[in-house]
Amino acid sequence: MPRPQPLSGFPELLPRQRIVEQQVVDHLRRAFELHGFANVQTRAVEQMDQLLRKGETSKEVYVLRRLQADSGGGDAGLGLHFDLTVPFARYVLENAGKLNFPFRRYQIQQVWRGERPQEGRFREFWQADIDIVDRDELPAHYEVEIPLVIADALRGLPLPPVRMHVNNRKLCQGFYQGLGIDDTDEALRIIDKLDKVGPEAVQKLLIDQVEATPEQAEACLKLAEISSEDTSFVDRVKALGVTDPLLEEGLGELAAVVEAAADQAPGLVVADLKIARGLDYYTGTVYETVLEGHEQLGSICSGGRYDTLASDGKNTYPGVGISIGVSRLLVPLLSSGALDATREVPTCVLVALADEDGRGEANALARRLRERGVPTQVSPSAAKFGKQIKFADKRGIPFVLFPGEEHQIKDIRSGEQTPVDVDSWEPPAEDLHPRIVAP
RNA sequence: GUGGUCGUAGCUCAGCUGGUAGAGCACCUGGUUGUGGUCCAGGAGGUCGCGGGUUCAAGCCCCGUCGGUCACCCCA
Numbered sequence: 249m250p251r252p253q254p255l256s257g258f259p260e261l262l263p264r265q266r267i268v269e270q271q272v273v274d275h276l277r278r279a280f281e282l283h284g285f286a287n288v289q290t291r292a293v294e295q296m297d298q299l300l301r302k303g304e305t306s307k308e309v310y311v312l313r314r315l316q317a318d319s320g321g322g323d324a325g326l327g328l329h330f331d332l333t334v335p336f337a338r339y340v341l342e343n344a345g346k347l348n349f350p351f352r353r354y355q356i357q358q359v360w361r362g363e364r365p366q367e368g369r370f371r372e373f374w375q376a377d378i379d380i381v382d383r384d385e386l387p388a389h390y391e392v393e394i395p396l397v398i399a400d401a402l403r404g405l406p407l408p409p410v411r412m413h414v415n416n417r418k419l420c421q422g423f424y425q426g427l428g429i430d431d432t433d434e435a436l437r438i439i440d441k442l443d444k445v446g447p448e449a450v451q452k453l454l455i456d457q458v459e460a461t462p463e464q465a466e467a468c469l470k471l472a473e474i475s476s477e478d479t480s481f482v483d484r485v486k487a488l489g490v491t492d493p494l495l496e497e498g499l500g501e502l503a504a505v506v507e508a509a510a511d512q513a514p515g516l517v518v519a520d521l522k523i524a525r526g527l528d529y530y531t532g533t534v535y536e537t538v539l540e541g542h543e544q545l546g547s548i549c550s551g552g553r554y555d556t557l558a559s560d561g562k563n564t565y566p567g568v569g570i571s572i573g574v575s576r577l578l579v580p581l582l583s584s585g586a587l588d589a590t591r592e593v594p595t596c597v598l599v600a601l602a603d604e605d606g607r608g609e610a611n612a613l614a615r616r617l618r619e620r621g622v623p624t625q626v627s628p629s630a631a632k633f634g635k636q637i638k639f640a641d642k643r644g645i646p647f648v649l650f651p652g653e654e655h656q657i658k659d660i661r662s663g664e665q666t667p668v669d670v671d672s673w674e675p676p677a678e679d680l681h682p683r684i685v686a687p
Numbered sequence: 688g689u690g691g692u693c694g695u696a697g698c699u700c701a702g703c704u705g706g707u708a709g710a711g712c713a714c715c716u717g718g719u720u721g722u723g724g725u726c727c728a729g730g731a732g733g734u735c736g737c738g739g740g741u742u743c744a745a746g747c748c749c750c751g752u753c754g755g756u757c758a759c760c761c762c763a
Contacts, residue, residue, distance in 0.1 A: 253736085253754060308761075331763080363761070364688080375763060537763095550763065573763025602721080630721095637723040650722085660723070 257365030258372045259575060264592035264644075265582045267682045269374075271589075272405060272578060273356055276376045279401035280354035285378055288353045290335040293326045298338050301557075308361045328360040332377040333551075333569055337558035340381055340565050349565070350382040350390075356574070368545040368576040376401075377551075379569030381558065386566035388501050391533040391553055392508040394570050398537070398549060399513035406587065406686040407577070410548070412537045413475075413520035414505055417530055417552075419498025420521065423471055423485070426492030431458045439472050440524035472522035478510055479503045481519045498532075505533060531555040535570050539577070548577045589682045591644025594623045596675050597657070598640040599649045601630040609651055616670050617649075622680065624649075646679045 254260065261269060277287075299309050312326040329335045332355045340347065356376045365371060378397060380390045395412055402410055420439070421432040429435050438453045445453075447469050454465040467488060474484050482499050502519055509517035523536050532553035539548055551570030558565040581587040597617055599610040610626045617624040627636045633650070640648050641660055649668070650656045657673060658665040 256755065359763085361762075364759095365755095366757070369762070373763065377763095546762070548763065571763060576763050600722090632719095633722040634719085635721095635723080639723090641723060648722085658722075663722090663724090665722080 257370050259579050264589045267589040268684050276401050283397045285352045285354040288355050294329050296325050296327050299327050310360050330361045340558045341560050352380045354378045373575035376572040376574050379567050381565045381567035390568050392505050395509050399516045409540045412517045413523045415523040416498040416502040416533050418494045422492040422495030423490050426490040427464050434458050436524040442522045475520040477518050529554045529557050548573050591682045593643045595625045595645045597624040597647045598645045599626045600636045601627040603630045
C-alpha cells in the first residue's frame with residue numbers, strides 16, 4: 249500500500265504539537281471554570297431539521313448515511329453538528345426542566361463543515377464555546393461579561409495580542425430603519441463585506457439590492473466607518489443625525505460593553521460599527537476577534553447575543569455566547585513554528601540501562617519517581633550510554649538517571665551530572681511537564 | 688461547487704533545447720572498548736502523485752485523473 253497522504257481539512261497534529269493544543273485546551277477549561285461555567289458535551293449528530301434552522305450554513309452539513317442503508321430509509325435525518333451553539337440550544341430546550349437559570353456552560357468539542365479548506369479553515373476542527381442563557385429575559389450585563397471571560401481565558405497563553413471588534417445589531421438595524429431602509433438584514437450582510445470589496449462596491453450593492461438611495465447608502469458607509477476604543481463612537485453616530493428607538497438601545501448596550509472592557513481589559517475591545525456577522529439569528533451584541541499580525545486568518549473567536557434561537561413556542565431562552573476557533577488559532581501558529589512545546593513527550597526522566605539484567609532495578613527506580621509525580625520511562629535497550637542519552641535528547645527529555653551503587657542524574661542540556669537521592673530529587677518546576685513556548 | 692497554480696528522497700528544493708535521478712538537512716554505521724551534541728569517513732533511502740499517449744528515448748511534451756495549495760462563496 250502506498251504511503252497514505254494527509255486529508256486536507258482534517259488536521260492531525262504531531263505529538264509535540266498536540267501537547268501545545270492539549271495545554272491550550274486545559275488552560276481554557278481552567279479559565280472558564282474560574283468564571284463558573286459548567287461543562288457539557290453533546291452528541292456529534294443532530295437531527296437535520298435542527299441543523300437547518302440556521303439557514304445558509306445548511307449546505308455545509310455532513311449528512312450521516314449508513315453504508316448498507318436502503319436507499320429510501322436509514323438514518324437520513326441525521327447530520328454532524330457544524331457548531332456548538334445550535335446543539336446547545338437544542339440541549340437547553342430538551343433539559344430545560346433540569347437546568348437552573350441563568351445557566352452558563354462551556355463546551356469544547358470538534359465540529360464539522362463541508363467547506364473547501366484554506367489556511368485556518370478546516371472541515372473538522374475544535375471549538376471552545378461559552379454561553380449564558382436565561383429564561384424569558386437575559387440581562388444585558390452578560391453581553392459585557394463575555395469579552396471579559398475571553399480576555400481572561402486568552403491571557404497567559406503565549407499568543408500574539410488579540411483585538412475583539414464589537415458591534416450591536418440593534419444599533420445598525422435601528423440606524424437603517426431610521427434612515428428608511430426596509431431590508432435591514434440584507435443591508436447588514438452587504439456592510440459585512442466592506443473590508444473585502446471596498447466602499448464603492450458596497451455602495452453599489454446597497455443601491456441595487458436593498459433599493460437604497462445614494463444618500464442612504466452614503467449614510468450606511470459613514471456609520472460603518474466609525475470605530476473607537478472608548479465610548480466616543482456614540483457622539484459620532486449621533487452626529488449623523490439619524491434617530492430611532494432601536495438605535496438608541498443599541499448605542500447604550502454597545503457603550504456598556506466598550507466601557508467595561510476598557511476598564512477591565514484595556515486594549516482588548518474596539519467598537520467597530522461595520523462588524524455584522526453573516527448569521528441571521530444574532531439580535532444584539534456581536535463579537536469578532538482577530539490575532540494581530542494574522543489578520544488573514546479571519547476571526548478566531550466570534551459570537552453574539554441570540555434572543556430566539558432556543559424557543560419551544562411556550563418558553564424562550566435568550567442567550568449570549570462566543571466560540572474560540574481552537575484549530576484556526578493554533579494550527580497556523582504550529583505549522584509556522586510560532587508555537588512549540590519544550591519537548592515531544594511527557595517524560596521528564598529517562599532511566600538508563602547498563603545491561604538488560606538491570607531492567608528490574610530500573611523499573612523500580614522509575615516507579616519511585618512516578619509515585620512523586622515525575623513522568624519517567626526506562627530506556628528501551630541497554631545500548632551504549634551515548635545512544636541512550638541521544639534517545640532522550642531527540643525527544644527533549646531533560647534528565648537521564650544512571651542507576652548504580654550511587655545513582656547519578658544528568659541534565660543533558662548542561663551536561664551537569666550529580667549524585668542523586670531518587671526519593672527526594674525534584675526537577676526544576678519548569679521541567680516537570682512540557683511547556684508551550686513561542687520561539 | 689467554480690477558477691488559478693503546484694505534485695521529484697523523511698523535510699526543503701535543483702534537474703539545461705527530451706538522452707540511464709541530484710544537493711542540503713535529517714537518518715544509519717564507524718572513528719569513539721559504555722556519557723550524546725562538534726568534526727571526519729562511509730552507508731542507506733526514489734513505482735519522479737497515478738493512468739494513458741507522442742518518441743529510438745519522457746522527471747521534462749500531450750490528454751486524463753487524484754491530491755496539495757490559493758482565490759471566490761461562507762465562516763471558527
